[in-house]
Amino acid sequence: MSDLADRPGAGPAAQLILELLPEPVILVQGADGEPPEIAYGNRAAREVFRIELAGAPLGAALRRPEVLEAIEGALATSTNAEVAFETIGVQPRFWRAFARPLETGEGGLRQLVVMLRDETDARRTERMRADFLANASHELRTPLASLAGFVETLRTHAKDDTEAREKFLGIMAQQATRMARLVDDLLSLSRIELNEHIAPSGRVDLARTIQDVSDAIRPLTAERGVTIAVTADPDATSVTGDRDQLVQVIQNLVDNAVKYTPRGGRVAVALVAAPSLEAARAPSRTGVGLSLLSPDSSDRQAYVVLRVTDEGPGIARQHLPRLSERFYRVEGQRSGGTGLGLAIVKHVVNRHRGGFAVESAEGEGSTFSVYLPIAPAQS
Numbered sequence: 001m002s003d004l005a006d007r008p009g010a011g012p013a014a015q016l017i018l019e020l021l022p023e024p025v026i027l028v029q030g031a032d033g034e035p036p037e038i039a040y041g042n043r044a045a046r047e048v049f050r051i052e053l054a055g056a057p058l059g060a061a062l063r064r065p066e067v068l069e070a071i072e073g074a075l076a077t078s079t080n081a082e083v084a085f086e087t088i089g090v091q092p093r094f095w096r097a098f099a100r101p102l103e104t105g106e107g108g109l110r111q112l113v114v115m116l117r118d119e120t121d122a123r124r125t126e127r128m129r130a131d132f133l134a135n136a137s138h139e140l141r142t143p144l145a146s147l148a149g150f151v152e153t154l155r156t157h158a159k160d161d162t163e164a165r166e167k168f169l170g171i172m173a174q175q176a177t178r179m180a181r182l183v184d185d186l187l188s189l190s191r192i193e194l195n196e197h198i199a200p201s202g203r204v205d206l207a208r209t210i211q212d213v214s215d216a217i218r219p220l221t222a223e224r225g226v227t228i229a230v231t232a233d234p235d236a237t238s239v240t241g242d243r244d245q246l247v248q249v250i251q252n253l254v255d256n257a258v259k260y261t262p263r264g265g266r267v268a269v270a271l272v273a274a275p276s277l278e279a280a281r282a283p284s285r286t287g288v289g290l291s292l293l294s295p296d297s298s299d300r301q302a303y304v305v306l307r308v309t310d311e312g313p314g315i316a317r318q319h320l321p322r323l324s325e326r327f328y329r330v331e332g333q334r335s336g337g338t339g340l341g342l343a344i345v346k347h348v349v350n351r352h353r354g355g356f357a358v359e360s361a362e363g364e365g366s367t368f369s370v371y372l373p374i375a376p377a378q379s
């Protein structure tokens with residue numbers, strides 16, 4: 001068997017492969033003292049850099065002086081070069097160019113291959129990772145700093161002050177609880193993300209699950225003087241899903257609704273059948289509505305819509321698009337939460353191939369809707 005690298009007859013196939021490569025490849029050539037020109041560009045190169053004719057100057061494709069300089073240098077000295085650059089336009093992109101010289105041909109014509117790699121997505125992911133780490137550290141640090149401060153006070157100034165000690169210990173307990181909740185939510189979120197690409201396969205009775213969740217928070221609602229009213233369309237109870245994760249979805253939405261509803265108010269939790277995606281996304285009330293997540297499917301999928309409506313302060317329009325971002329909290333609202341609840345909801349719903357939307361207006365409460373593919377009828 002021959003070596004794969006020099007398989008006979010690979011010529012035309014290699015040409016075809018080059019043409020079909022998703023990343024741009026350019027062959028550059030130039031005689032000594034002449035400005036380099038483009039001898040060939042594969043399809044990706046022609047599309048990305050809008051080059052049409054062979055013989056065009058390299059500067060027509062790669063306009064950045066530092067990139068041209070690096071490539072011209074590599075061509076003149078027959079050495080490798082690597083340079084990163086950015087293209088501006090409707091969508092800025094980050095590139096890395098690798099220049100590799102070929103052997104010098106007849107008449108001193110030098111040739112060089114420039115391969116380009118699109119690093120935009122990698123950059124963006126890296127950026128998100130760094131931002132997330134910075135945010136998470138900051139969120140953990142705040143309660144930690146407060147704890148450390150009170151420990152110091154208890155050791156010094158408040159050493160013999162019983163009343164102050166009780167008060168500070170109470171605050172410390174709260175801060176410790178807050179940190180624990182943050183760590184729990186971070187762990188949940190990372191677990192959900194780990195299997196987000198694997199669709200759940202269980203069958204979940206949502207009406208039952210809602211009942212279980214609202215029973216569990218009854219002590220809290222009683223203390224707050226808020227009632228929860230549950231209604232369920234008999235056709236809309238079961239979905240294909242992961243019960244534990246759907247419990248988290250309901251819990252987060254109901255917790256928020258209860259938290260923001262004033263004493264004596266009411267939280268409505270409704271399950272509604274929707275025969276199509278369009279029906280599932282239809283507005284349920286007046287006010288501004290915004291989709292926070294939409295499923296890809298556009299077929300005749302039927303959904304179950306879970307709708308949680310509160311009588312809270314409502315949310316101003318400009319905050320709506322950011323609600324499901326990690327750590328995002330509306331300023332001026334001291335939620336005492338982690339800011340991760342709606343991010344968890346979004347990721348769970350995404351795993352379930354469902355959708356998530358909010359409708360709200362200042363002074364008119366909020367409605368959060370989650371829609372999930374209905375479970376096929378049981379035989």
Ligand SMILES: Nc1ncnc2c1ncn2[C@@H]1O[C@H](COP(=O)(O)OP(=O)(O)O)[C@@H](O)[C@H]1O
Nearest residue numbers: 256257260312329330335337338339340341342
């Ligand atoms: N029902 C609601 N009414 C008003 N504002 C809400 C409601 N639900 C969520 N929000 C706003 O969205 C933010 C993010 O919610 P969430 O991710 O659950 O975080 P947390 O509840 O931990 O603050 C909240 O801090 C709050 O500002």
Ligand SMILES: [Mg+2]
Nearest residue numbers: 256337341342
């Ligand atoms: Mg919350």
